[in-house]
Amino acid sequence: MAPYLVGVSLKMYFSHARTLAWCSAVAEVARAHPAVRDGAAELFVIPSYLSVTAAVDLLRGVAAVGAQDLAMEDEGAFTGEVSGAEIAEVGCRVVEVGHAERRRLFGETDAVVRAKTDAALRNGLAPVLCVGEAERGDPESVAQECVRQVDDALSSARAAGRNGHVIVAYEPLWAIGADSPAEPDYIRSVCAHLRRHLDSSPDFAGSRVIYGGSARPGLLGEIADDVDGLFLGRFAHRAESLEEVLDEVLSTRAALQAAGGR
Numbered sequence: 001m002a003p004y005l006v007g008v009s010l011k012m013y014f015s016h017a018r019t020l021a022w023c024s025a026v027a028e029v030a031r032a033h034p035a036v037r038d039g040a041a042e043l044f045v046i047p048s049y050l051s052v053t054a055a056v057d058l059l060r061g062v063a064a065v066g067a068q069d070l071a072m073e074d075e076g077a078f079t080g081e082v083s084g085a086e087i088a089e090v091g092c093r094v095v096e097v098g099h100a101e102r103r104r105l106f107g108e109t110d111a112v113v114r115a116k117t118d119a120a121l122r123n124g125l126a127p128v129l130c131v132g133e134a135e136r137g138d139p140e141s142v143a144q145e146c147v148r149q150v151d152d153a154l155s156s157a158r159a160a161g162r163n164g165h166v167i168v169a170y171e172p173l174w175a176i177g178a179d180s181p182a183e184p185d186y187i188r189s190v191c192a193h194l195r196r197h198l199d200s201s202p203d204f205a206g207s208r209v210i211y212g213g214s215a216r217p218g219l220l221g222e223i224a225d226d227v228d229g230l231f232l233g234r235f236a237h238r239a240e241s242l243e244e245v246l247d248e249v250l251s252t253r254a255a256l257q258a259a260g261g262r
């Protein structure tokens, strides 16, 4: 059975000191947890840039670390930018691309997302490619729109003949920062469609689909058949919540195994 991927973005919520304390607490939880020890769960953590190298050290052996953004270029006169090359150099394995907040607040266009996805893959990083619809719709058309976003984001990398592992984070924009996630059936339907689509792309074999948008303890068991994991935000700010999610990975796998699924 493939491991569930449990990712956390800390966005810009924490100070450096709080990030270090959180990473230490998460490392302790993860080291002791059978879901991580036995490979049932795979963790990744995405702090802000300045905390990335400390997080790599604190989480070594228990969680991959990533950055929340990367430059389109690999080096040069680009003040304020951080290259995928440097992100990989300091030990990151993943990088977020095209998060809804970057699109909405910082003007990231589809062209930028294409270039950053290519930059991630060019540097051996797995892009955590964020896709999602602006408004709640019918799951079939939402899925088609998400597939369009994925294919658009991957198009430059494809044209350059790249392949690799992509983590598609399905995040309905209306569920980000909300009180509750999208309904389980809605999530399942969109994610199942996205998974079928990725499975038909041999150049990105092994790619996974995770759900984010007010994801929290209690959700995984409701959607587990059709997703490869969760992308958590606010509801992972307590290390205990992450522990609950890891508990659910074990109970969910046991239930699926008993039912002969996944």
Ligand SMILES: O=C(CO)COP(=O)(O)O
Pocket: 009, 099, 171, 175, 176, 177, 178, 212, 213, 214, 215, 231, 232, 233, 234, 235
């Ligand atoms: O955007 C998200 C993760 O990247 C989701 O954030 P929240 O879970 O805080 O809504």
